[in-house]
Amino acid sequence: MSLLVVGTVALDTVETPAAVRTEQLGGSAVYFSYAASYFTTVRMAGVVGEDWPAKYTELLRARRIDVSGLQIVPGAKTFRWHGRYAPNMIDRETIDVQLNVYGDRRPALSDQCRRSPLLFLATGSPHQQLEILDEMTGPQLVVADTTDLWIQDERDTLLKLLQRVSGLMLNDMEACLLTGCARVVQAGLRILELGPTFVVIKRGEHGAVFFSKHETYVLPAFPTPDVVDPTGAGDSFAGGMMGYLAEQRNFEPKTLKEAMAYGILVGSFAVEDYGPDRLGTIDRSAIELRMDRYRKMLSF
C-alpha cells in the first residue's frame, strides 16, 4: 500500500556539543521517507530551490524513495534550518530559519500521488494541509502533524483539519497548548473530541502515548546510549509508524500499536548519527533485531 508524505525538504545546519554539520540533508518529508522506506513504497512531495544538491536526491533514490514529487523551483532557494543542541541533547535553540521556497509555494501533486491510500501531512500551515487533503482521491488513512506555531496562529483552520483526519501526531507541549490541559493524559483524551480517531503524543526520549476511544497506552523510547543528533527523530517516528501501517494494509488497534513500536525504534536509530545518515546504513533486519530487544525489555 503506497504512502504519500508532504512536508519540508531542507538543508539543516546542526550544532551539537560534539560537532557542527552544515547544510546536511533534512526536512520532515526526508526523515519521514527514510523511516518509511524500510516498510513500503513512499512518495515524497516537497519543494526545493536551484541550490538543492543533486547528491541528496541520489541518497533518497538509493533508499528507493519515490522522489518524482520533489520539485526544484528555478530561481528559488531551499528551506534552511539552523539549530543548536544543549549537552543533554534534548533542549535545542533555533538559531535561524529561512523559509525560502517553502514559504512561497506548495508542491503540486501528480495523479499518482493523489491516489495514495495513505497520507501523512507533516507539520505545515493547516490551510495548506487542507488544500492538499482536498486534492486527494479518497485516501484511506490521513494522519497530520502540527506545531505550536499553527496552534497559535491558525487555530480555527487547524480545528477544521482535525475534523477530517484519522490521526493527529504532536508533542506533549503542543497537545497541552491545543487543549489548555496541563496534563498530557487529559490533553490526549480532549483532542479525540476534536475529531481524530486516534492521537499520538510524542515525548522524545520518553517515548509516545497513544489515545483512541477504547484505549490509552504508553510505549517508552528505546534507551540508546548513542545520541548524536536528535534532529528528525519525531518525523522518523512518524515515518516508521505510517510505513508499517502501509506494509500491513490495515489500521486495526493491534496493528496501530505495533506500528507505534516500529516508529519508536526507527526514531531511536535516527538519532544515532547526523541527519538521516544512520537510517541510510541500517536495514530491516537491524530494526527487527532491536524490536526483539525492545519486546524483551518490556516483558517481565
Added chain:
Amino acid sequence: MSLLVVGTVALDTVETPAAVRTEQLGGSAVYFSYAASYFTTVRMAGVVGEDWPAKYTELLRARRIDVSGLQIVPGAKTFRWHGRYAPNMIDRETIDVQLNVYGDRRPALSDQCRRSPLLFLATGSPHQQLEILDEMTGPQLVVADTTDLWIQDERDTLLKLLQRVSGLMLNDMEACLLTGCARVVQAGLRILELGPTFVVIKRGEHGAVFFSKHETYVLPAFPTPDVVDPTGAGDSFAGGMMGYLAEQRNFEPKTLKEAMAYGILVGSFAVEDYGPDRLGTIDRSAIELRMDRYRKMLSF
C-alpha cells in the same frame, strides 16, 4: 523476609490547584511502608514529636506496618513539609520545611530492626545513612535513596555510602548532578562505576530506568488519568519495589524487573488521592488487576 525502612515521618501541607490539605500524614518512611505493606512485613523507623497525632499511628497499624521503631520524642515537634503543585501536577515549589526533631536525632534501632535482611535508607544525610548501615547485622540487600542537597553538600560521604549499598535510587536530575553527565542513560551507567550493583533512575510520570552491569531497561509509568497529589510517589515506588523483593526472597535480575514494575504500579495508585489515602483503600488484588492491564499495555 522482613524489610526495614529508615526515613522521615512527617506532617505535610500540600497545595494543588484543586485543594489545600493541611498537616496530612506524610514522610518518606510512611509512603514507603504503605507501599511495601501489600507484599511483606515492613518495619518503619523514624522520629516524631509530641505533636504527632495518635490517629496517624493507628492508620499505619491498620496496614499492619510494624511501628515499634517509630519514636515519639518528648518536647520535640514533628518534621513538617509544605509544598505547592503547578497545574501540570509535576512541577512543585517547596513553600516551607521545618526539620524539627528530624534535624536533631536519628531513630535508635531495636535488635529486631538491626537484623532485618532488607534495608531501605530513604533520603537523608549520607553520614546518618552510613551510621544506620553500621548498626545493621549483615543485611542481604541495602538500597539507598538520595537527593540533590546531599549530592552537593556531602558528596564525599555519599561516595563512601555508594561503595556499601547494593542499589541506589534517585531521580534523573540528581543522577546528572551526581555524575556530571547530561544524559540519563550515561549517568546511570556512570553511577554503576561508583559501587552499586544496580541503579534505578526515577522519572516520575515517565516511569523509571534500571541499570546493572548486564542490562539497561526502561519501564514507563502507568498512565493514570487521576492525579490528585503526587507527593510520595517516588517513596511509594521504592516501597512497592522493595516490598516485592522481600516477598519473593530473591534479588535475581528477573525479580528485580518485576519488582520495578510493582513499584511503578503502587506509585501510580499513590498519586490518585491526597497523602497515602489511596494506598489505604486498595488491596493486593487491585494491584494485580492493574498489573494485568500494565502487562497488556506493554505487549504488542
